[in-house]
Amino acid sequence: MINKEMEKAINDQINAELYSAYLYLSMSAYFESISLKGFANWMRVQAMEEQTHVKRFYDYLLDRGGRVILSEIKAPPVEWDSPLAAFEHLLEHEQHVTSLINNLVDLAIRLKDHATNSFLKWFVDEQVEEEASADEIIQSLRLNENNPGGLFLIDKDLAQRTFVPPQDITI
Ligand code: FEO
Numbered sequence: 001m002i003n004k005e006m007e008k009a010i011n012d013q014i015n016a017e018l019y020s021a022y023l024y025l026s027m028s029a030y031f032e033s034i035s036l037k038g039f040a041n042w043m044r045v046q047a048m049e050e051q052t053h054v055k056r057f058y059d060y061l062l063d064r065g066g067r068v069i070l071s072e073i074k075a076p077p078v079e080w081d082s083p084l085a086a087f088e089h090l091l092e093h094e095q096h097v098t099s100l101i102n103n104l105v106d107l108a109i110r111l112k113d114h115a116t117n118s119f120l121k122w123f124v125d126e127q128v129e130e131e132a133s134a135d136e137i138i139q140s141l142r143l144n145e146n147n148p149g150g151l152f153l154i155d156k157d158l159a160q161r162t163f164v165p166p167q168d169i170t171i
Contacts, residue, residue: 002064003111009104010116011069014057016100018073021050023093026076027086036151038159039083042137046090048163053123055169060119083151084141091134098127 002010028043061068080086101123108117137154144150165171 002061002066002116003113006107006111006113006116007061007066009107010057010061010066011071013100013104014054014061014068015071015073016097017050017053017057018070019076020093020097021047021054022073023076024050024090026078027080027090030078030080030086031083034083036083036155038155038157039086042158042161045161045163052166052169052171053126055171056122059169060116064115084138084145087134087138087141091131091138094127094130094134098131101127 024043024047028040028047031037031040031043058068077089080089101120105117105120105124108114108120137158140150140154144154
């Protein structure tokens with residue numbers, strides 16, 4: 001049976017992951033509104049990935065005999081000044097999520113909850129990837145800030161991203 005403090009912290013993280021999905025879907029809608037379909041696709045896939053993060057925490061809590069409590073998700077912003085501003089926001093948000101995951105690891109260590117500490121390793125590694133991929137796109141956008149042709153090529157590239165359902169969780 002999972003510790004009540006950890007149960008509450010994981011429920012809070014489920015809310016944070018749901019907000020991430022909501023934020024990226026809102027960014028996808030923003031990119032649709034400015035006719036950047038490839039960017040919109042990338043954000044849509046990102047939102048789907050966030051939903052798999054929700055499922056990981058959800059299933060883990062059930063496996064440990066915990067109770068899933070869903071709570072209100074705050075509304076995300078709907079406009080950004082530019083594609084670069086949206087991706088800078090995404091990176092800032094992922095850095096915040098990384099700090100939340102690190103706090104969960106700290107709590108697992110304090111509670112001597114070895115199972116949760118082991119479970120969280122996947123998220124620690126995932127955050128490294130999430131921040132790196134956002135940073136890579138930010139660098140490309142900065143290089144092409146005054147180059148519409150470059151933006152078009154980035155859009156074509158981001159259109160290639162597809163959602164790959166993870167094999168180890170039920171969607
Ligand atoms: Fe679920 Fe992008 O962190």
